[in-house]
Amino acid sequence: MFKKLLIAGVCAAVLVVAGTGLWVWQGLESLSKPVPLAEPVLFDVPAGTAFNDVARKLAEHGLVEKSFWVRVYARLFPDVARIKAGEYEFTDGMSAEAMLDKMVAGDTKHWSVQFIEGWTFKDMRAALAATERLEKVTTDWSDAQIMEAVGAGGEHPEGRFFPDTYLFTSSESDLDLLQRSFRRMETVLAEEWENREQGLPYDNAYEALIMASIVERETGAPHEREQVAGVFVRRLQKGMRLQTDPTVIYGMGDKYKGRIGSRDLRTHTPYNTYRIDGLPPTPIALPGREAIHASLHPGSGKALYFVARGDGTHKFSNTLAEHQEAVRAFQLNRRSDYRSSPAPVMDEKQ
Numbered sequence: 001m002f003k004k005l006l007i008a009g010v011c012a013a014v015l016v017v018a019g020t021g022l023w024v025w026q027g028l029e030s031l032s033k034p035v036p037l038a039e040p041v042l043f044d045v046p047a048g049t050a051f052n053d054v055a056r057k058l059a060e061h062g063l064v065e066k067s068f069w070v071r072v073y074a075r076l077f078p079d080v081a082r083i084k085a086g087e088y089e090f091t092d093g094m095s096a097e098a099m100l101d102k103m104v105a106g107d108t109k110h111w112s113v114q115f116i117e118g119w120t121f122k123d124m125r126a127a128l129a130a131t132e133r134l135e136k137v138t139t140d141w142s143d144a145q146i147m148e149a150v151g152a153g154g155e156h157p158e159g160r161f162f163p164d165t166y167l168f169t170s171s172e173s174d175l176d177l178l179q180r181s182f183r184r185m186e187t188v189l190a191e192e193w194e195n196r197e198q199g200l201p202y203d204n205a206y207e208a209l210i211m212a213s214i215v216e217r218e219t220g221a222p223h224e225r226e227q228v229a230g231v232f233v234r235r236l237q238k239g240m241r242l243q244t245d246p247t248v249i250y251g252m253g254d255k256y257k258g259r260i261g262s263r264d265l266r267t268h269t270p271y272n273t274y275r276i277d278g279l280p281p282t283p284i285a286l287p288g289r290e291a292i293h294a295s296l297h298p299g300s301g302k303a304l305y306f307v308a309r310g311d312g313t314h315k316f317s318n319t320l321a322e323h324q325e326a327v328r329a330f331q332l333n334r335r336s337d338y339r340s341s342p343a344p345v346m347d348e349k350q
Helices: 002-032 051-060 067-076 096-105 121-130 143-149 174-194 205-218 222-237 245-255 262-266 289-296 320-333
Strands: 041-045 086-090 111-114 165-168 305-308 314-317
Touching (some): 051 067, 051 096, 111 121, 121 174, 143 174, 165 174, 174 289, 222 305, 222 314, 314 320
Antiparallel strands (some): 041 086, 111 165, 305 314
């Protein structure tokens, strides 16, 4: 009789253990099953969040059936509990295991903001202010405060930031992006300046940056960058004024309403290259690497003038007479706010 009871007890214990094992296996197996999601879920893990709180939050979002199994999983595999703070995106079909792996790897969600070649610093700041998911710390700062923060106190901000698409996480701020963009421009400019052609009319890399910003604003067709740069470089070398509209527009600031009049061309500002010799005091826009390269590797030739054809390209001329003829030929195709560059304005520096 005792033997029978012992056997029965052992069998019962085995069944309990087997049943418990099956129950645990099924619970853990649920973590490897795809989770159907109607749309991506953004899951935020603030710094200092305990793993048990993350497990509970996964259940609250419907990403796991029970937080208990997430905690058990972490007991069996301790590395799973080493998740990193940040905001994560979980998509349809991901399993809870994959979600945990993503958080352990720190594969946080990234957003992007784009700074366009030819934009001004004002445009850049407006884009940052309008970018969602980005912490704003510089909104009420002056340009001078921003330059101080990026390590260039007392310097003008225009043209000092590299135009590109920048990825960021929810833990980053607009200042972080400004610092990255500033450092990127410093690097690109130094690389291009190091490999510049000899004999250029620039005393330093900053003057090349100024020229690059003008080339950027004047060039509609990328393949013409070197030609446009060549015209301006030759004019500087000959002591001729640049006479380029984008600098005038920049100098007009908010007064510019889409057109340049004769009075604007004759108004003295630090940026009116119809009235000043040489380069303006600062860049007028954000130049890309291609414009910087063109300014340091200008196209050869004798052209001193160019006029828009009306299709984004230009007609280049060697002499003023040729240029005036080209202006007459293409005048009807030009935009109302676009003049030939350099325009046929007569003065002693022409």
